[in-house]
Amino acid sequence: MLEGELASHFYVTLIVGVFVVAFVQWRYRVVVLEGMLSVPGEVVAARAASAAQMQSTDAVEAGAAPEGRALAWERAMHRRVIAGWLVSVGLPSLVLAITYNASAGIAITLARIALEVGGYLCVVVPMVAVSLAWPWTRGALSCAVLLVAGAVATVLASLVQRALGTGAVSIDQLRGAVFFFQFAAVLLPIPMVLILGSGVSRIRGVMPITFAGLLIFGFAPFLGAHATNALAESRAGGALVLAGYGLLGHWASHATFVILALPVGWLAWRRLHALARAYEAKRFSDVQLLGRAWWLMFVAVQATTVGASEHPFWGLAGCAMAYWMFVFVNNRVFQWLHVARDSPPPRTLLLLRVFGHAARTGRLFDRIGARWRYFGPVTVIAAPDVVARTIDPGDYLHYMLGTVDETFVRSGADLQRRLAAHDEERDPDGRFRVNEFCCADTTWQATVVELMARAEVVLMDLRGISRERLGCEYELRQLAAFVLPRRVVLVVDGTTDAALVRGMLGAAAGGVTFRDVGNSRVVRTDPLFIDLLRAAR
Incomplete structure (x- = not known):
């Protein structure tokens, strides 16, 4: 019975979680779009370009490491990251294996x-x-x-x-x-399907924190049923249960759940707050939080088995120990390994794109952005086409509290505040974060100019730009004015009007890097990444 109840609780939580995640993603996109189209506020003028600033920036970057050394460092860093995750999973796996065998005799x-x-x-x-x-x-x-x-x-x-x-x-x-x-073959199919399904880029920013909250809140009916059964086993408790049925009828079966729902819901809400605060304090990265959720899913699947063993209490206690050991080890192993030691100087990457190709641009930014985050911070102008991929626990909490509007840039003061809060520190696993700027129609031009002026390298996806689609004309002209041409990499293909782009860039067109990725759905990102490393020197 316990095995079936645990399995039912776990899978119901996952099913509900999928619907909650879909709803949150939809509502978050709507909130961002409404914020972009809201009543205009202060019109913030973009600053003028400065030739002196361009020259000083060039001098600062002249001594950066060449791309060959950067790639060699990346390979060594990858080995340390792999070792860190192997240790993080390996030690708790030993506990889980011992627990499984001991509980089953x-x-x-x-x-x-x-x-x-x-x-x-x-x-x-x-x-x-x-x-x-x-x-x-x-x-x-x-x-x-x-x-x-x-x-x-x-x-x-x-x-x-x-x-x-x-x-x-x-x-x-x-x-x-x-x-x-x-x-x-018996062990892996169910947990791996769950893990891979929750790892889709569109939902993995929301799924871990949603699953954690629902798993805690979902214990209310589980605990309520067992509390009712425990009461019924004694004479006094049985009389109390029967009295409840006499007073409330069939609603009495839900009475214990109602009593427990509020405190358990409060506990789940506090857990969401704690996770968001810990994330903002950089105690873990978004991938480490995702890893916790995945390991929790895996351990929960194993718990449904040990719950039916000869010693279910010790089996479940061992599963809980295996989960918390993962959290403890993962928090420390990356610090011990010094994943980012001897790294090249951090370089900020600004991602720009032609709006209207969310899936295509999202796949490109997923690969390039995630890889670049070991080399420096990533900045992006948020919009409904990419928010599903960039939402993090802090954004999620803002949504839950109804304070997303506070993150928008609506005035010059807002812009300076957001620029001052630009996150340029590594997380414990060695990765930098994505800094997204939500802008109103009156502030996005000033914001993108400031981000250009602060970026060491700019990647812009120009696939699909033509004379009928000139949505990024402003950005191209500002790139020519604010960014050294050699620091700009443009992604193009057969749908790009190259003559139009060169005309917008003017004299700067001769110095920028054009990377033609072809018309294939799958883009080879290695040559593009090398272009970025070379541009960031």
Whole structure:
């Protein structure tokens, strides 16, 4: 019964979470759009370009590391990030494996632990993939490599275990690899589908905090049912339950839930506040929060199994310990590894685009932006076409409190306040954050000019621009006035009117980098990223 109840609670929470996330994403886009189209406030004029400023900026950047050294540093940093996530998942996996066997009354052996930990480690792949902006093909290959490594480790552990025991080593122990793949086939499908589904870029900024809140609040009916059953087991409690049914009829079955709903809801709300405050205090990054949510999902799936074991209490306690160990280890392992040590000087990347191609531009910015965040902060003018990909726990809390309007730039004072609050510090996992600026129609021009003046490199997606679509004409002309041409990278394809773009840029067109990505839906981002590193020197 307990296994079924836990599973029901978990899956209902996920289903409700999907609907809540969809609603929040829709409403957040609507709120941003309404803010952009609201009653005009103060008209903030964009400042004029300064040749002296351009020259001083050029002198500051002259000594930056070349792109070859930056790529070498990136490869070394990636190895440290992978090691950090492996340790973060590996140690709690050991606790989870011991918990599972102990609660089920199964003998704890070296081969058994190697088999289970090897299977659990596959959860690390989506965490690394999101951190390092891997394409799905590389993630799938990495998962296959981990599975093969787990099978080999299981066989080796079996050989060592037999050699240290009384039995002789035999060829039949190679069947341990088959047992490992059978175990993985049973263990991984459900949690991995849940993890990959919640990792879609459009929802992963909202799903972790939503899932955490709903999981806590959802315990109200679960606890209410068990509290009612506990009362009914004693004479006095049974009389109380019967009296409730006599007074309230069939509503009595919901009485305990009503009593518990308010305090549990308050606890869930406080947890949302705590997560948002911790995120704003840079105690963890958005990917670390996502990793916590994914590990919580995985542990919760395992908890539905140990809940039906011989010792369910100790099994559930062990699952809780495995989750909190992940949080503890993950908070410290990246600091211990010094992921960003010997990094190149931080460089701010400004992302601009032609509006109206949300999916295409979003995929490009996902890959480039996530990868660049180890090299420096990313800034973007927020709009309904990208807010689903850039919303973070702080934005979510603003939405829940109804204070999204306070984040808009509506005056010169607002603009200076937001620029002063520009986040230029790394998170514990070594990544910088995305700084999004929500602007009204009277302030966006001044805002984009200020961001151009502060950016070390600008990437602009010009696919689809033509004489019929001149929405980014202002940005192109300001790029020519405010940004050194060599610091600008323009993404173009067969739909780009190149002559029109060069005309808008004027003399600066000869110095900017044009990267033609072709008309393929899948864009090769490595050459584009090298262009950005070269432009940021």
